[in-house]
Amino acid sequence: MTLLDQTVATLGDLISFPSVSSDSNIHVIGYLARRMEDMGARIEVMHDESGTKANLVATFGPEGDGGLMLCGHTDVVPVADQPWTHDPFEMVERDGLLYGRGTCDMKGFIAACVEAAPMLAEQVKNRPLHFVFTHDEEVGCLGAQALVALLKKRKMRPALAIIGEPTEMRVIEGHKGCYEYYTEFTGLEGHGSAPDRGVNAVEFASRYVARLLDLKDQLKARTPPGSRFDPPWTTINVGALTGGHAHNVIPARAEIAWEMRPVVTGDADFVKADLEAYVADVLLPAMRAVDPEAGIVTRTVAEVPGLEPMDTNAARDLCCTLTGANGTHIVPFGTEAGLFQSLGIDAVVCGPGSIQQAHMADEFISRAQLGLCLDMLTRLGARL
CATH class of the missing domain: 3.30.70.360 (Alpha-Beta Plaits)
Structure with missing residues (x-):
């Protein structure tokens, strides 16, 4: 089975967890924690006060400051009153398109991270590599806010963050708050x-x-x-x-x-x-x-907060190198990137799928977009 096929299979697993923001995301976090722990990652599950929501941080490499964070949110928007043509929480593939709630926003990126993790872990040397999967992005970035508060308390932070929201693999260096x-x-x-x-x-x-x-x-x-x-x-x-x-x-x-x-x-x-x-x-x-x-x-x-374009942004420059992009873009939709930037982390948004499909009935992502994301992560492994 190819890396892309494995990613598609993992995406199907992730879609089967109906992690709508109004409900718990504990089951999908548990699945991801088991997968990452089996690969040798150090696992930290951070519950909210209710105990029904959680962030996951899975780390390879040494402890301490610096390094890179790959970040995606596990919650999805509701499907009620939308004219879906099939069960939104059972992934369906037609003509190279993968349909299901959260396929592009943004479990496709998470699936690619999970399948690329063993390769990336082998390349990690003197800097930590964090996989961060959050809760409640769709209703105020609550998980990311809790994570930022915790990192401030611990007085530690990654140096770079790539947030894999659907950008069609374009490099996004700015968005409004x-x-x-x-x-x-x-x-x-x-x-x-x-x-x-x-x-x-x-x-x-x-x-x-x-x-x-x-x-x-x-x-x-x-x-x-x-x-x-x-x-x-x-x-x-x-x-x-x-x-x-x-x-x-x-x-x-x-x-x-x-x-x-x-x-x-x-x-x-x-x-x-x-x-x-x-x-x-x-x-x-x-x-x-x-x-x-x-x-x-x-x-x-x-x-x-928004993601403010900066003259110096090592995460942006890294993504441009990994994707071969000749330029960067600004988008109107919000992400968790500005929160991480507020902590002093160089942040960029770049991930598979189109925002035009996000939140829509029959949401989809293409195999081609997942392939481009895996290409980026493979090149990242060579640079680690």
Whole structure:
């Protein structure tokens, strides 16, 4: 059986674990831990507080700082209400395409890492090689955040990180951050005929949305010179506004789901500072003039920093050498790479499959893309 055939078989195993972010990933982590331990890796399984989620770190070579980290997330997005033509958790191959939830995002990269691991382990000499498989990337990069916090505490870090998100094996050196929030408004219910006696949570939420839209326009003027992103400025999106239940009742509760995708972290600080001042100086005084118990609370879902293009990035340069790429790219979607970069790790995104198939019904990856990924890992072995 060829290395590619072995990778396809392992990918089929991985797809059979329905590791949707809302559910546990323990079974797929257990499978990967057993496979890597059998190859001689040092295994560390890091559980979250619930005990139902875990990261896996499998290390070859010496202990200590430095070395390379190959990283992929084990969670996948839901399949509910999608028009799949077959069981999404049973991989199907047709005409060189491998269908199943997570094939490209991003269990294809993980399968390639597992099958390339014995070859890479043989080449490791004086620097550690880490295989890192995380939980809950799709819902805020929670596993990667926990890992970064642990590495900070231990005062150790790899030197380089390759995150194998689906890029069609293009070398990605930059992407925006992803900051997601819920802002909840608590007012005072009353009869619609006496609006001054209540605190209309929907109205105040609407004023907050108007402020977000104003900031959205202001951010265009803050576009960094030479920004390569599309669009080149930090964006804001209001995804949902919910509240109220009848046309003649003053609604006491409302909630906004919104996000921003910063080009630079300074833009995120600008937006948050403006909103905090607007709430404290304008909205809350008006609400509490009627009801002292009225409130506005923002809950952070995730604040994942972007991957900033750097003049010096050894991981980018390594990937360009391994893939033969003549240039690098910027993408709009987020990954765990910015978190690792925030730790001082040179990070790059490069992996098999297309983001156009990610999260879609009948998600797929091609054998050809897996082959290109294995080629990159084989060349990496020669350099280790």
